[in-house]
Amino acid sequence: xxxxxxxxxxxxxxxxxxxxxxxxxxxxxxxxxxxxxxxxxxxxxxxxxxxxxxxxxxxxxxxxxxxxxxxxxxxxxxxxxxxxxxxxxxxxxxxxxxxxxxxxxxxxxxxxxxxxxxxxx
Amino acid sequence: xxxxxxxxxxxxxxxxxxxxxxxxxxxxxxxxxxxxxxxxxxxxxxxxxxxxxxxxxxxxxxxxxxxxxxxxxxxxxxxxxxxxxxxxxxxxxxxxxxxxxxxxxxxxxxxxxxxxxxxxxxxxxxxxxxxxxxxxxxxxxxxxxxxxxxxxxxxxxxxxxxxxxxxxxxxxxxxxxxxxxxxxxxxxxxxxxxxxxxxxxxxxxxxxxxxxxxxxxxxxxxxxxxxxxxxxxxxxxxxxxxxxxxxxxxxxxxxxxxxxxxxxxxxxxxxxxxxxxxxxxxxxxxxxxxxxxxxxxxxxxxxxxxxxxxxxxxxxxxxxxxxxxxxxxxxxxxxxxxxxxxxxxxxxxxxxxxxxxxxxxxxxxx
Numbered sequence: 001x002x003x004x005x006x007x008x009x010x011x012x013x014x015x016x017x018x019x020x021x022x023x024x025x026x027x028x029x030x031x032x033x034x035x036x037x038x039x040x041x042x043x044x045x046x047x048x049x050x051x052x053x054x055x056x057x058x059x060x061x062x063x064x065x066x067x068x069x070x071x072x073x074x075x076x077x078x079x080x081x082x083x084x085x086x087x088x089x090x091x092x093x094x095x096x097x098x099x100x101x102x103x104x105x106x107x108x109x110x111x112x113x114x115x116x117x118x119x120x121x
Numbered sequence: 122x123x124x125x126x127x128x129x130x131x132x133x134x135x136x137x138x139x140x141x142x143x144x145x146x147x148x149x150x151x152x153x154x155x156x157x158x159x160x161x162x163x164x165x166x167x168x169x170x171x172x173x174x175x176x177x178x179x180x181x182x183x184x185x186x187x188x189x190x191x192x193x194x195x196x197x198x199x200x201x202x203x204x205x206x207x208x209x210x211x212x213x214x215x216x217x218x219x220x221x222x223x224x225x226x227x228x229x230x231x232x233x234x235x236x237x238x239x240x241x242x243x244x245x246x247x248x249x250x251x252x253x254x255x256x257x258x259x260x261x262x263x264x265x266x267x268x269x270x271x272x273x274x275x276x277x278x279x280x281x282x283x284x285x286x287x288x289x290x291x292x293x294x295x296x297x298x299x300x301x302x303x304x305x306x307x308x309x310x311x312x313x314x315x316x317x318x319x320x321x322x323x324x325x326x327x328x329x330x331x332x333x334x335x336x337x338x339x340x341x342x343x344x345x346x347x348x349x350x351x352x353x354x355x356x357x358x359x360x361x362x363x364x365x366x367x368x369x370x371x372x373x374x375x376x377x378x379x380x381x382x383x384x385x386x387x388x389x390x391x392x393x394x395x396x397x398x399x400x401x402x403x404x405x406x407x408x409x410x411x412x413x414x415x416x417x418x419x420x421x422x423x424x425x426x427x428x429x430x431x432x433x434x435x436x437x438x439x440x441x442x443x444x445x446x447x448x449x450x451x452x453x454x455x456x457x458x459x460x461x462x463x464x465x466x467x468x469x470x471x472x473x474x475x476x477x478x479x480x481x482x483x484x485x486x487x
Binding site for chain 1: 403404405407
C-alpha cells in the first residue's frame, strides 16, 4: 500500500531544483523540470549505488552550431561518482533509448494536488 | 627456408584452400625513391636525383633482429632490392601461391611523416601514386591500390583523393598510425570527406615513424609488442572527435595493429562515454556502435594463444562477425599464411567471412 507524500508547494522549486523524499526504506529524488512539471526517480544510482542528490541536476548538454556546447530544455541528473547521466524525462541515458537504455532509473508518477506536489510511494 | 621449400609450401597453400581469398595488406615497395623522378616536376625532381639530395622518408631506428630483416627470409631479393619491390616475386609467393582473388596494396610510403616543405610532401604523394598505378596496378588486375597523401595538408590530400579516387583499382587512402597527432581531429576532416565522396576506405598502418606510448623503447620486440597503442589512440580519436558523426559513410580499416584488444577497448570506450559524454556531445551514439559499423581490422598479425579456442572467444566478444579481414602482410617477416593463420576453432562460415566475404563487402568488391 503506497503512502501519500507531499514533496513541496507547487511554486516552491524552480526548474532544476529538487527535493529528496523518504518513502519507507527508500529515497526518491523529485526534480522540478519546468513550470508545474516534475520528475521523480530513485535517489540511488543503479550503477554502483551513489546518492544521486549528491551529484547535479542540469540541462542536458548537446552540440550546437559549430560544435559549441549548448543545452536542451530537458534535465538530466548526473551521478556524483562516475558522472553517469539520466534523462529525467525518460530515466535513460541521453544517448540510449529502447533496448540500449542501460542503466535505467524507474520514473515515479508525480501529481499536483491543489497547491501541493505529491507522490505516492 | 630454401626456394624449393617456399614453393612447396605455397603450392600446399593453394591446394588446401579451395575458395578465393582477399588479402588486405600486401606491400609494394620502391626499389629507390629515384623511381619517382619521372613523376615529379622541378624543383622537386632534382631534390631526389642529386647525390646528396633528399635522403628519403624517416629511416627505421632499430636494427632488425629477424633472419631476413624486415622481410620474410625467402622474400629477400638477390639483387639487394627491398623485398616487395619485385612484382614477379610477389606473384610467385602470394598471388599465385594461394587462391588470391584480390590483394590490396598498402605500400609503406607515407608523406604524412615528412614534417617539412609542404609542396614537396604533396608532390611526393602524387608521384608515388602515379608510380603505383604505372608499375603495379597496370600489371595485374588482382591488385588494388591505396593512395598516399600528405595528411598534414588536408586540403591538398583531398585534392589528391579527388584526382585518383575514380581509378577503378584504387580502393583506399593510406594514413600512418602516427603517434604525433590525432588524425580524427576536425582539422583533417577534408581528407576524410574526400575519401567518402570518392567511396574509398581509409587505412591506418604503422610506419618507420610510429612510436609507442613510451616513445622508442630499447628493443624492437618492445616496440613491436606495444605499437597497437597507436591504432587504439587513432580509433579513440576518430570516435570522440566526431568523425563518424560527421561522416556516417566513413569506412576505416586498422591494418596490422592487432584486433584482440578490441573487446576491452569497446568496453572502455562505452564506459567512458557514459561518464564523460558531456565533454563531446557531438558524439551521438555509443562508441562501440561506430566501431562495429564503420571500422574493419586486418587479421594479421594473428595471435597465437596456447588454447586456440580463446582466440575465437575473443572474436565473438567483439559482437560482430564482419569486422575482421584476412591479410598476409607480404613480404614481411610476420607473414600470415591464408591456409594456416586462422585456427580451426573458427567455424567454417566465419573463416569464409574473414578470408573473403568481409573484405568483399567492406571494400565493395562485388
